[in-house]
Amino acid sequence: xxxxxxxxxxxxxxxxxxxxxxxxxxxxxxxxxxxxxxxxxxxxxxxxxxxxxxxxxxxxxxxxxxxxxxxxxxxxxxxxxxxxxxxxxxxxxxxxxxxxxxxxxxxxxxxxxxxxxxxxxxxxxxxxxxxxxxxxxxxxxxxxxxxxxxxxxxxxxxxxxxxxxxxxxxxxxxxxxxxxxxxxxxxxxxxxxxxxxxxxxxxxxxxxxxxxxxxxxxxxxxxxxxxxxxxxxxxxxxxxxxxxxxxxxxxxxxxxxxxxxxxxxxxxxxxxxxxxxxxxxxxxxxxxx
Numbered sequence: 001x002x003x004x005x006x007x008x009x010x011x012x013x014x015x016x017x018x019x020x021x022x023x024x025x026x027x028x029x030x031x032x033x034x035x036x037x038x039x040x041x042x043x044x045x046x047x048x049x050x051x052x053x054x055x056x057x058x059x060x061x062x063x064x065x066x067x068x069x070x071x072x073x074x075x076x077x078x079x080x081x082x083x084x085x086x087x088x089x090x091x092x093x094x095x096x097x098x099x100x101x102x103x104x105x106x107x108x109x110x111x112x113x114x115x116x117x118x119x120x121x122x123x124x125x126x127x128x129x130x131x132x133x134x135x136x137x138x139x140x141x142x143x144x145x146x147x148x149x150x151x152x153x154x155x156x157x158x159x160x161x162x163x164x165x166x167x168x169x170x171x172x173x174x175x176x177x178x179x180x181x182x183x184x185x186x187x188x189x190x191x192x193x194x195x196x197x198x199x200x201x202x203x204x205x206x207x208x209x210x211x212x213x214x215x216x217x218x219x220x221x222x223x224x225x226x227x228x229x230x231x232x233x234x235x236x237x238x239x240x241x242x243x244x245x246x247x248x249x250x251x252x253x254x255x256x257x258x259x260x261x262x263x264x265x266x267x268x269x270x271x272x273x274x275x276x277x278x279x280x281x282x283x284x285x286x287x288x289x
Contacts, residue, residue, distance in 0.1 A: 003023045003024075003113070003115075004023070005021035005022060005023055005115070006022055006023065006024055006112075007021070007022045007090060007144065008020065008021050008022065008090055008117055009021075009022060009089075009090025009091060009092055009142070009144070010089075010090060010091050010092065011092045011094065011114070011124075011127065011153070012091055012092065012093050012094065013093070013094035013138070013140075016123065016127075017123075018116070018120045018123040018124050018127060019116070019117035019118065019119055019120040020092070020114045020115060020116060020117050020120060020124065020160075021114070021115045021116075021117050022090075022112050022113075022114060022162070023112060023113040023114070023115060024112060024113075025111040025112050025113045025161065026110070026111055029212065029215060030215065031215055031218045031219060031222075048062065063075050063077075064076055064078075064081070082146075085146030085147070087143060088143055088144055088145055088146050089143055090142075090143065090144055091142070091143050092114075092140055092141075092142045092151060092153070092162070093140045093141050093142075093143075094138040094139070094140040094153070095139060095140045095141065096138070096139050096140075097131070097134065097136040097137065097138050097139075098136060098137060098139060099135060099136060099137075100135075100136075100137045100154060103137065103139075103152060106166075106171055107165045107166050107171060108152075108163050108165060108166075109163070109164040109165060109166055110163070110164050111161055111162070111163050111164075112161070112162045112163075112164075113156070113159060113160070113161055113162070114153065114159065114160040114161070114162050115159060124159075124160070127160070128155050128159060128160050129155075131153075131154070131155050132155040137152055137153060137154040137155075138152065138153040138154075139151070139152050139153075139165075140153070142162070142164075149164050149165075150164070150165040150166075150167055151163065151164055151165060152165055188247060189246055189247060189250065192247060192250035192251065192254065193250060195250075195254055196250060196253050196254050196257065199254060199257045200257055
């Protein structure tokens with residue numbers, strides 16, 4: 001099924017303008033539950049109440065306020081916020097091209113795909129191929145939904161991916177984490193650690209090798225409940241043996257990793273479906289509406 005665009009825009013750099021469409025690149029498959037009342041098993045509705053009086057407040061009567069001091073708010077009217085919004089013309093203004101390896105992944109937020117819009121096919125292909133040949137990605141600003149987003153554009157297979165980035169003041173420093181840099185590392189320990197890394201190394205990341213086992217177990221339990229079965233909870237796996245000796249732990253890990261690499265992986269389940277032998281199941285989305 002062909003992808004559906006969620007918005008349109010224009011990539012601009014220098015005097016070049018490329019009309020594009022924006023597509024959703026990802027969708028979470030988390031199992032979502034609804035909150036139900038205990039008697040009728042129907043959804044409950046949320047109600048807004050004043051934290052001061054406990055009285056209900058209609059959603060349409062609420063205001064937007066910023067807490068500038070504990071318990072003290074300044075109110076901004078909708079008209080005032082509208083005046084501060086950026087012009088949402090969908091422009092993706094490229095400001096620089098940089099090597100992808102120079103962009104720390106900690107800045108990456110969400111991902112979209114960009115496709116050419118009417119009249120932009122050749123310019124789109126030209127930019128994508130030129131960036132690939134140069135080994136560079138584009139950094140710029142995207143004016144959308146009344147805000148200005150920092151974005152990175154990169155060649156992705158046959159097209160372009162756009163990643164929204166965090167601004168510098170939104171990323172915390174690793175220097176704030178308590179790490180003791182005075183601990184001495186022994187050559188033997190480093191050698192064993194390198195061997196373990198080498199033994200578990202692969203030439204590339206393949207997301208299809210991984211499966212959300214928790215989601216699969218939840219969906220299977222749901223299917224069994226729908227089929228009228230009683231769910232029997234299996235015993236929790238025993239906690240893995242703790243080895244205080246680092247060298248001993250590395251040596252045991254090397255021994256455990258060898259047979260694991262040759263072990264065949266079970267085929268992944270189809271997305272959003274779980275199997276049950278009890279009864280045929282109705283089709284169901286992995287997430288509740």
